[in-house]
Amino acid sequence: MESYAIRTHELTKSFGSVLAVNKLNLKIPYGKTYGLLGPNGAGKTTTVRMLNGIISRTSGEIYITDKDIKSHEKYVKMISGFLPESPGLYQKLSAREFLIFIGELYYLPKSVIISRVEELLELFGLSERANDLLEGYSRGMKQKVCLCAALIQDPQIIYLDEPTSNLDPAIARMVKDLIKELVVRADKTIFICTHQLDVAEELCDQIGIINNGILKIEGSPTEIIDNMGAKNLEDAYLKVMDVTKMEDLLSWRESGELNKKIVISRKGKVKKGKKMVV
Numbered sequence: 001m002e003s004y005a006i007r008t009h010e011l012t013k014s015f016g017s018v019l020a021v022n023k024l025n026l027k028i029p030y031g032k033t034y035g036l037l038g039p040n041g042a043g044k045t046t047t048v049r050m051l052n053g054i055i056s057r058t059s060g061e062i063y064i065t066d067k068d069i070k071s072h073e074k075y076v077k078m079i080s081g082f083l084p085e086s087p088g089l090y091q092k093l094s095a096r097e098f099l100i101f102i103g104e105l106y107y108l109p110k111s112v113i114i115s116r117v118e119e120l121l122e123l124f125g126l127s128e129r130a131n132d133l134l135e136g137y138s139r140g141m142k143q144k145v146c147l148c149a150a151l152i153q154d155p156q157i158i159y160l161d162e163p164t165s166n167l168d169p170a171i172a173r174m175v176k177d178l179i180k181e182l183v184v185r186a187d188k189t190i191f192i193c194t195h196q197l198d199v200a201e202e203l204c205d206q207i208g209i210i211n212n213g214i215l216k217i218e219g220s221p222t223e224i225i226d227n228m229g230a231k232n233l234e235d236a237y238l239k240v241m242d243v244t245k246m247e248d249l250l251s252w253r254e255s256g257e258l259n260k261k262i263v264i265s266r267k268g269k270v271k272k273g274k275k276m277v278v
């Protein structure tokens, strides 16, 4: 069987009556950047939290570097870096103390922790303020600290939930370049959740658009744009969402068949039925 950095089979998560992720099948190759797009409440964060082993799944399977997450939870956590969408920081620690603490959680040797922390603080322009308490940091500065924390153990797979949302344009540019560099130079696999379509278009080899927990369409940005007969990714995204909205509006006529997946013919015509995977 082919080897993938991340593979899921019919991955499903329910919170009570809310079906957050519905039979998600992903195959993400090593060294690629995958972008999961979708509206608020689509199931992006829930997916990432399951892939990291932070929350358990309701059903389905997850394989990280071909290892079943069920029996390799600790391994998965060790090789995964995660930038959460609403990060919890210990406000009474300084940035330096916080990053050292995170490094210790990964059992890294002290000398490695010290040099990585200094390297990352420098990279993100935080060195001068590194001894200030996090409670005094701005939102973007906190985001930078969280990015440092996600990278500290030099993870093989990096999950970034809205990586550039709170950053000023110059730092957002730096983070985008850093993501590219991590893929090219260090051969990392990167999984990004974002609403920022320009970020997805620039960075991602493969994109999945999810709505109501269902993967509606998947492919490279160009494939998605071509297949939707769109001008750009934003246009393609809006077209996918419109089809989805139409399905929702018509769903009362189709008892038990809510959220049918989209099929898009090569000519860009949208039909109902099975999901398109290009």
Ligand SMILES: Nc1ncnc2c1ncn2[C@@H]1O[C@H](COP(=O)(O)OP(=O)(O)OP(=O)(O)O)[C@@H](O)[C@H]1O
Pocket: 015, 018, 019, 020, 038, 039, 040, 041, 042, 043, 044, 045, 046, 047, 085
């Ligand atoms: N801990 C939880 N308890 C109950 N419901 C939850 C929980 N976490 C997520 N959900 C629900 O699951 C669905 C998917 O939420 P999720 O946070 O994955 O969406 P998202 O795509 O990340 O949205 P956003 O773009 O707003 O971050 C939503 O309906 C949400 O209310």
Ligand SMILES: [Mg+2]
Pocket: 044, 045, 046, 085, 161, 193
């Ligand atoms: Mg989210």
